[in-house]
Amino acid sequence: MSKTITIDGKAIPFTEGQTIMQAATAADVYIPHLCHHPEFTPHGSCKLCTVKVNGRNCSACTFPAAEGQEVLNNTQELNSDRKTITQMLFVEGNHFCPSCEKTGNCQLQAVAYHLNMLDDHFPLFYAHRAMDASHPEVLIDHNRCIFCTLCVRASREHDGKAVFAISGRGINKHLLVNSTSGQLKDSDLDSGDKAAHICPTGAILIKHTAYQVPIGQRVYDHHQINEVSLASEHPHGE
Amino acid sequence: MTAFLQELAKTYGYQANHLLAILRAVQARYHHIPEPAIEALAGLLQLPRSQIIGIVEFYSFLHLQPQGQYELLISDSITDQMLGKQDLISYLADRLQVSIGAVRADGLVSLANTSCTGLCDQGPAGLVNGLPLTQLTRAKLDVIVSLINARTPLPEWPSELFAVHDNIQKTDVLLSRTMTMGEALQATFDRGIAATLTEIDRAGLRGRGGAGFKTAMKWRFCSEESETTRYVVCNADEGEPGTFKDRVLLNSYADQVFEGMTVCAAIIGARQGFLYLRGEYLFLHEPLQAVLQQRRDAGLLGNNILGQGFDFDIAICLGAGAYICGEESALIESLEGKMGIPRNRPPYPVTQGYLGKPTVVNNVETFLAAAAVAVQGGDWFASIGTGPSKGTKILSICGDCACPGIYEYPFGTTIQAILDDCGAHDVLGVQVGGPSGTFISRQEFDRKLAFEDLATGGSFIIFNASRNILDIVNNFTHFFAHESCGFCTPCRVGTSLLKKQLDKIVDGHGSAGDVAALESLCQLVKNYSHCGLGQTAANPILTTLARYPELYQAKLKKISYEPGFDLDAALATARRMADRHDAAAHLAQVGEDYE
Known part of the structure; x- marks a missing residue:
């Protein structure tokens, strides 16, 4: 007899050691997220995956599933607050979708669409952030970094390197490249590294590929992020 | 430097878990963490250099840029402000010929604000190269300025400058x-x-x-x-x-x-x-x-x-x-x-x-x-205390009272009894538990010190009727934005947004709806943050908004909407570039005409 939790009233089986996110994904239940990726150690920082577990807010990506938990996920209150958190990410950085080459393939943009975010709501921070175009094949646009640390984790856990780190405190957080000059060209990043391809936004981009797939034919131009996410992150899926 | 770093790393057994202690030693000696030290320590401790930079940029007392040989920090706690800190730091900046947050051109001295130094019963307080300076006055600052300009080593400074009292x-x-x-x-x-x-x-x-x-x-x-x-x-x-x-x-x-x-x-x-x-x-x-x-x-x-x-x-x-x-x-x-x-x-x-x-x-x-x-x-x-709160609690009492200091009380003691003991008169309210705790008004002084009523880690700040509640809330809200670690979105961005939104209202740019927007932002930061810091960062606003809504409302303009930015200030750069100083180069904020 397998153990179960309920998510929005539906029984979801889980195995010991699984997080709520893992159990949900395996059962084809989408929980919005940005810093979570099934291949890497959960981080729990973006807070988009916040769900109510027995009445208490928890990050689904880090919180262990336990027998009998009643989880609320797809509720109006949670989705409304997730939208607000997404708006926070938009105003903190400089995210101008129409001029961004990641548009249509961007998870931040896709989550915003999914949550029906129609404006920024908050005043923009207009943070001064730099570009690093030093590397011949990979570009960093710090304006679009949301500090999800996926590149940090991918470099460390998959590539066996430590190309990226997050530095600074509070609102002064920033992505750091591990090289003496601080520039990407002097790091040991290879364009084939997982870390170069994992960014959910347009902060880390592969050069010379920008518009090979035309706008209108991109991933989220035709599919909602919940479909794409479940299709790619389902443990038995492709 | 190489020999120093090698010796330092050796002292700490080349262990990366002593990195903070090692960097403290480097900062104390060089007044910043120089680039060659980062490179050398990365090698000695087998760490990515980005990890070292990460630590330096995280902790307020470590710096990538050189600070003065005398690093002066003045406590920016609300109690220091109430004791005239703002006037003192301006005086100090003037006397030292250094701006706040900067290093003097000769590199001798730097001056900046710092979060509460834990000397609220003997403020205004500060730190020089990490050592406490208490009960600062203009006269004491004159002495300090002379000592610095004469490059007098700290051990030769008069010991009364550093006197810290228990005040039990x-x-x-x-x-x-x-x-x-x-x-x-x-x-x-x-x-x-x-x-x-x-x-x-x-x-x-x-x-x-x-x-x-x-x-x-x-x-x-x-x-x-x-x-x-x-x-x-x-x-x-x-x-x-x-x-x-x-x-x-x-x-x-x-x-x-x-x-x-x-x-x-x-x-x-x-x-x-x-x-x-x-x-x-x-x-x-x-x-x-x-x-x-x-x-x-x-x-x-x-x-x-x-x-x-x-x-x-x-x-x-x-x-x-x-x-x-x-x-x-x-x-x-x-x-x-x-x-x-x-x-x-x-x-x-x-x-x-x-x-x-x-x-x-x-x-x-x-x-x-x-x-x-x-x-x-x-x-x-x-046998001491209340049902759920046994024993006594030691309080740090400061703010507007005759005898600030340390007080030990059995749990269950009323706030009024405490106020009577420490010589507090004409009290407007008390911040129990510090900024992350609760602001209580004079209607609530029969409440009790207890986990089931007013819990506190020990902070007990008294405000008399001459104080402005919004100034207090503003100080606390800025404090949380400064101290947020930045890990999670609701706290990292939310505490900065709270600061902006509160500033907008306090500075008189708020309009109808801005207080409601502030409150809903508070709820989001409180409910979604990763840890206690974010979960309590909105408490100063929420606890005062519940008690004094009229104070917030009174700050609002009588128009339906006020932009979040200052239109005239936004044109400052353009005016400078165009060398325009005439009246026509200034724009009135939208809505002024309607008042």
Whole structure:
């Protein structure tokens, strides 16, 4: 007899050691997220995956599933607050979708669409952030970094390197490249590294590929992020 | 520099978990962390250089850019402000010919603000190269300026500049009895380890940091873990503005605190303990080391303590200016030489704490009380206080009162009784528990000091009727934005948005709807943040908004909408570029015409 939790009233089986996110994904239940990726150690920082577990807010990506938990996920209150958190990410950085080459393939943009975010709501921070175009094949646009640390984790856990780190405190957080000059060209990043391809936004981009797939034919131009996410992150899926 | 760094790394056994201590030493010597030091330490400690930079940029007392040979910091706590700090720092900047937040051109001196230094009962206060300066006046600043300009070494400065007083104003069972060294430990072994844990349980002792988790339960959980390497950590990262009781306890009752830690170690089976001392209390470091040495000499630390075959020792780790490290899992990260970012929980520290091993983290006062319980038993302690809140609480009282300082009260004491004792008159309200706690109004002074009513880690700030509540809230809200670690979105962005939104209202740019928007933002930050910092960062606004909504409403303009930006200020750059200073180059803010 397998153990179960309920998510929005539906029984979801889980195995010991699984997080709520893992159990949900395996059962084809989408929980919005940005810093979570099934291949890497959960981080729990973006807070988009916040769900109510027995009445208490928890990050689904880090919180262990336990027998009998009643989880609320797809509720109006949670989705409304997730939208607000997404708006926070938009105003903190400089995210101008129409001029961004990641548009249509961007998870931040896709989550915003999914949550029906129609404006920024908050005043923009207009943070001064730099570009690093030093590397011949990979570009960093710090304006679009949301500090999800996926590149940090991918470099460390998959590539066996430590190309990226997050530095600074509070609102002064920033992505750091591990090289003496601080520039990407002097790091040991290879364009084939997982870390170069994992960014959910347009902060880390592969050069010379920008518009090979035309706008209108991109991933989220035709599919909602919940479909794409479940299709790619389902443990038995492709 | 190479030789210095090599020696330093060697002293710390080339261990990356001592990185914070190593960087503190580099900062003290070079007044910043120079690039060659980063490169050398990356090699010596086998660390990515980005990890070292990450630490430097996280802690307020470490710098990538050179600071002055005299690093002057002035406490920006609300109590320092009430004592005239703003005037003093301007005077100091003027006399030193340096702007606030900058280094003087000759590199001799730098001046900046810093979060509460834990000297609120003897402010305005500051730090010079980490050492406390108290009861600052213009006259004292004149002396300091002369000493700096004459390049007088700190050891030759008049000692009265650095005088820190205990100001113990009222004692009760804990502070009135001085324990003899080893008394609690001897009592623990005489009674038996398990029986002593039972006494602590009977005492009903709860954590004194503010959250109030049952101490005996925490110790029992830790002792029952299958992993046998366990640690005891004393949280002396007393960063809540307005709190300074741990400073006094470590100055005058340190032996009893260490004894409490040792009793805990005996009960949970730990061989190593740590005192995590906030960087602002650097001046206590040497005296505390001396107390530890006395205890070693007396056979109360080290091997085979009291002939019981029990080995235990305590090391002191210094913080480097980060309020967040008072959160227990952030503190553990910091102990491991990392950025103080709170961990995901579960697992909790009692299961996986320092280096992933079971760890008990308790407040200074909790260990003090535990030692007393070990001597006098649980019933004695439980006879004091209220049903759910046993024993006494030590308060740091400051702000508008005749006698600021340390007061010990049985739980259940009313706020009015406390105000009467410390000579507070014409009181507007009291901030109980610091900025993360509750602001209570004069209608509530019959409320009680207790976990079930007004819980506090010790901060008790009094405001008289001359104070402006919105100034107070503004100070606290800026404090949280400055101290947010930045890990999670709701706190990182939310505390900055709270600051902007509150500034907008306080500066008179708010319009209808802005108070409601502020409140809903507060709720989001409170409900979605990762740790206690974010979950309480909106408390100053929420607790005052509930009590004084009219104060906020009165600040609003009588128009339906006011843009979040200042239109005229936004044109400043354009005016400068066009060299225009005439009236036509200025624009009135939208809506002014409608007032």
